[in-house]
Amino acid sequence: MTSRLEEFELTGDATRQTELYVRAFNSGNVEWVHSLYTEDAVAVWEPGKPLTGEAHRRNVEEAIARGASMQAKTRHAFVTGDTALLIVDWTMDATNEEGVVEHLSGVGVDVLRLGEDGKWRYAIDDPYGEEK
Amino acid sequence: MTAIAIDHDKPDLTGDTETQNDIFLQVFNSGDGALFDRLYRDDAISNFSGEPLTGEARRKFFVEFIGAKPVLEARVTHSYVAGDVALIGVDFSVKGTGPDGQPFTIEGKCTDVLRRVEDGRWLMAVDRPVAAGGLLPE
Numbered sequence: 001m002t003s004r005l006e007e008f009e010l011t012g013d014a015t016r017q018t019e020l021y022v023r024a025f026n027s028g029n030v031e032w033v034h035s036l037y038t039e040d041a042v043a044v045w046e047p048g049k050p051l052t053g054e055a056h057r058r059n060v061e062e063a064i065a066r067g068a069s070m071q072a073k074t075r076h077a078f079v080t081g082d083t084a085l086l087i088v089d090w091t092m093d094a095t096n097e098e099g100v101v102e103h104l105s106g107v108g109v110d111v112l113r114l115g116e117d118g119k120w121r122y123a124i125d126d127p128y129g130e131e132k
Numbered sequence: 133m134t135a136i137a138i139d140h141d142k143p144d145l146t147g148d149t150e151t152q153n154d155i156f157l158q159v160f161n162s163g164d165g166a167l168f169d170r171l172y173r174d175d176a177i178s179n180f181s182g183e184p185l186t187g188e189a190r191r192k193f194f195v196e197f198i199g200a201k202p203v204l205e206a207r208v209t210h211s212y213v214a215g216d217v218a219l220i221g222v223d224f225s226v227k228g229t230g231p232d233g234q235p236f237t238i239e240g241k242c243t244d245v246l247r248r249v250e251d252g253r254w255l256m257a258v259d260r261p262v263a264a265g266g267l268l269p270e
Contacts, residue, residue, distance in 0.1 A: 040214050044212065111245050130243070
């Protein structure tokens with residue numbers, strides 16, 4: 001093998017988390033996306049319906065299987081020693097079950113937690129957390 | 133609402149969302165800004181003043197602002213708990229009298245991030261109030 005395996009590393013800089021997420025998501029690598037969350041993370045991709053663990057993982061797999069791609073930019077980052085709140089403007093193009101491309105967007109409220117390994121992960125991912 | 137007994141040296145917002153909101157309101161409305169500040173971890177960031185404050189700057193702001201006895205009302209709209217991290221959203225209003233003697237009302241939505249700390253208490257890590265009419269830049 002001459003090709004180099006592409007590496008994906010979590011970050012110790014909370015303000016870089018959004019760009020890492022976009023990179024992981026758009027690469028189509030479900031494991032990379034999943035590695036960005038804590039074990040007991042809560043994701044609220046559908047307002048009012050928090051999901052954890054396997055249920056959230058299936059959501060990520062489905063979105064990626066449909067070829068969804070996203071863009072996102074951190075608008076505000078409030079970073080304490082081991083906890084951070086990010087306010088994120090994002091857009092996503094995703095093909096729905098009828099094969100029609102849908103354009104989604106929102107203002108995400110992300111809560112990050114610093115792990116013992118010095119890396120940030122999403123504890124709470126609330127993509128529609130603030131009104132636009 | 134019956135007053136909740138609060139340890140003034142080591143207050144605990146608890147892991148229960150409604151209790152968190154009740155304690156937050158009770159302490160804010162008591163006018164004791166120093167006690168209110170102890171609901172925050174040392175390195176917590178509060179945006180209540182319109183800019184992110186932490187440590188001594190945050191404590192000073194709370195002592196002055198809350199000492200003027202504004203009245204806070206808040207209703208929980210959502211809450212999510214992931215292990216030792218919690219996010220709660222509230223609709224809130226603050227009514228008070230400014231330094232110029234003019235009454236003011238601030239209404240908006242606030243996002244609060246709480247953490248369970250080493251001794252098991254839950255404390256504020258970040259707050260982000262967003263008010264119509266601009267307490268904070270969006």
